[in-house]
Amino acid sequence: QSALTQPASVSGSPGQSITISCTGTSSDVGSYNLVSWYQQHPGKAPKLMIYEVSKRPSGVSNRFSGSKSGNTASLTISGLQAEDEADYYCCSYAGSSTVFGGGTKLTVL
Amino acid sequence: EVQLVESGGGLVQPGGSLRLSCAASGFTFSSYSMNWVRQAPGKGLEWVSYISSSSSTIYYADSVKGRFTISRDNAKNSLYLQMNSLRAEDTAVYYCARSGTAVAGRRGAFDIWGQGTMVTVSS
Numbered sequence: 001q002s003a004l005t006q007p008a009s010v011s012g013s014p015g016q017s018i019t020i021s022c023t024g025t026s027s028d029v030g031s032y033n034l035v036s037w038y039q040q041h042p043g044k045a046p047k048l049m050i051y052e053v054s055k056r057p058s059g060v061s062n063r064f065s066g067s068k069s070g071n072t073a074s075l076t077i078s079g080l081q082a083e084d085e086a087d088y089y090c091c092s093y094a095g096s097s098t099v100f101g102g103g104t105k106l107t108v109l
Numbered sequence: 110e111v112q113l114v115e116s117g118g119g120l121v122q123p124g125g126s127l128r129l130s131c132a133a134s135g136f137t138f139s140s141y142s143m144n145w146v147r148q149a150p151g152k153g154l155e156w157v158s159y160i161s162s163s164s165s166t167i168y169y170a171d172s173v174k175g176r177f178t179i180s181r182d183n184a185k186n187s188l189y190l191q192m193n194s195l196r197a198e199d200t201a202v203y204y205c206a207r208s209g210t211a212v213a214g215r216r217g218a219f220d221i222w223g224q225g226t227m228v229t230v231s232s
Contacts, residue, residue: 034212034216034218046146048219048220089155096168097156098144098156098216099156100155100156104209
């Protein structure tokens with residue numbers, strides 16, 4: 001199972017919006033509405049930010065939103081804040097396996 | 110407080126074995142499927158293995174199939190990963206992660222994570 005494709009890095013200024021893409025195939029992202037997104041700060045465990053493409057767990061800011069079109073999912077962060085600077089990983093159910101994206105480093109300028 | 114705590118990591122020689130444990134608390138462990146996810150130094154996340162709540166369904170990533178064995182003891186609220194024939198490329202932080210509510214019988218997202226335990230395979 002190949003990893004999902006994410007941009008290596010994105011950046012934005014405080015208050016702006018950014019979008020991170022996550023491209024898979026018809027065997028994973030394209031076949032299931034089971035894409036999730038994780039935020040990871042250096043030295044910390046990942047944290048679930050979005051599940052089932054666009055749902056937010058309790059306690060996650062509504063500045064985080066997710067969507068999907070075909071084989072590509074997206075995470076949008078609006079009103080960027082300094083604490084959003086982190087690595088972000090997408091993930092998709094793929095039948096008998098689960099596949100992650102390579103990760104995107106978000107820099108808040 | 111819902112919590113997962115991994116243990117058992119350390120330094121092991123290539124070809125050696127190691128057994129990781131994950132202690133769960135704050136939720137009904139026997140009702141949830143569980144996973145192991147790893148992260149090599151400076152690299153991204155890689156799903157390793159899945160076990161259903163009753164241990165009836167088990168999956169492995171191709172990279173560890175035949176070498177790693179996942180298991181659980183619901184009476185002890187514990188998840189395990191037996192790692193044999195270890196290679197340098199198995200060097201990573203290993204996280205246990207809970208699968209959230211299943212959707213139409215399909216595994217949910219990883220909603221709770223432990224802090225991880227480091228495994229280093231080196232001579």
